[in-house]
Amino acid sequence: MTTSSAGTTGAQPVLSGFAVSERTAHLRAETALFMRDHVLALVSHDLRGPLNAIHSWAYVLERKLDANDPNSQRAVTGIRNGVDQQVKLLETIVDATRAETKSLALACASFPLHPLVDETVAEVRSGLARARGVEVTVESRLATEQLNGDRERLAAALWVMLTFAVEASTEGAVVTLATHADATRWHATVTFNQNASALDDPSLPHLLEAFARKQASEPREAKRIAWVFALCKRVAETHGGDFEQSDAPESETATLALHVPLSAPAPT
Missing domain, CATH: 1.10.287 (Helix Hairpins)
Structure with missing residues (x-):
């Protein structure tokens, strides 16, 4: 099991009743931008x-x-x-x-996956998860695997998945990230017990937009994702991969999954 303790630096903006890092504030804004698009x-x-x-x-x-x-x-x-x-x-x-966000440019380079996972999990743990009393665990089979892609975009996609899972979890709940790489792809799967009350309760700390959390609890048309995962879907597909959101009854296990090739397709 992988554990992380990466810290954050810089000013700590106050949002939804608790302090967040500048990086978290940036990721929150990116999530909202992709959702608007x-x-x-x-x-x-x-x-x-x-x-x-x-x-x-x-x-x-x-x-x-x-x-x-x-x-x-x-x-x-x-x-x-x-x-x-x-x-x-x-x-x-x-x-x-x-027009400006319709195409997503990638800044591709080769990077190790293990640190990306550690840093992103640490960001979620030290911010929203701690404030909500939710535990984030990692089941990692990553070693020295490298991915040629946009590290920042992929980290943002993973952050959205973990943040939503924490927002949808009750105090004391556990969010699990399982991740591994096979011969051609990186796989990251987040599982959690979705609770509508935890997702919508205005008295709890939140990072995601209220209307996005409300929409995520509503029935979805076949193959459509909740709006809040727009960034995940765009980033995955631009890398030649895919993003999946499973449906689950109240308080049962829900799944978010990111599958990305270890080498992003060349831009056309």
């Missing part, structure tokens, strides 16, 4: 389908209605114009807002 992408995707259908049905109605009836033709024109305005809003506001 993820939500905007969902809005853009989910609105375009219905808008396209409305636009198509407007043309069907136009052919069915009396061409000499000005009121009917005005109504159909109004429907089409309304759809065009909504599409323009998506393009000029939603898509434009996502």
Whole structure:
């Protein structure tokens, strides 16, 4: 089992009733940025389908209605114009807002995995886990394995997974990180007993946004992740890997899993 005791330096901002390191504050901001981008992408995707259908049905109605009836033709024109305005809003506001973060550039270099795990676990332990009275344990089979990828991005993804697990755990609970590398991939799996009350209780210390914690407790469509894991998903997929979030009934074991190739794909 791996244990870590890496400390933090610099000023200690106060957030949600407890002091956090500057790095934790940075990771929290990064999580929120990726979540905003993820939500905007969902809005853009989910609105375009219905808008396209409305636009198509407007043309069907136009052919069915009396061409000499000005009121009917005005109504159909109004429907089409309304759809065009909504599409323009998506393009000029939603898509434009996502433009800078739509592609994720990686600063790839070779680095050992073991220290990355130790440092990230230490950050979570010394901050939120200590404040919440939650234990974070590590079951590591890592030795000297190296990964060629963006160390900072991967550490951020692991931090989000552990932080959410701590936020969703009651006092005295245990969050477990199991990690190993095979011939081609690094695997990191976080298991915990998800508790909706612990996730939403405003009297407890929190790092994640309240609306994100609330949304994470709601039913999800097939294959969609909770918004809060947008950073994990983007980082994993950009490295050529994947991120998984399991569903679990209240107070039963939930799982978050990150699988990343030991060598990130070359940028295209």
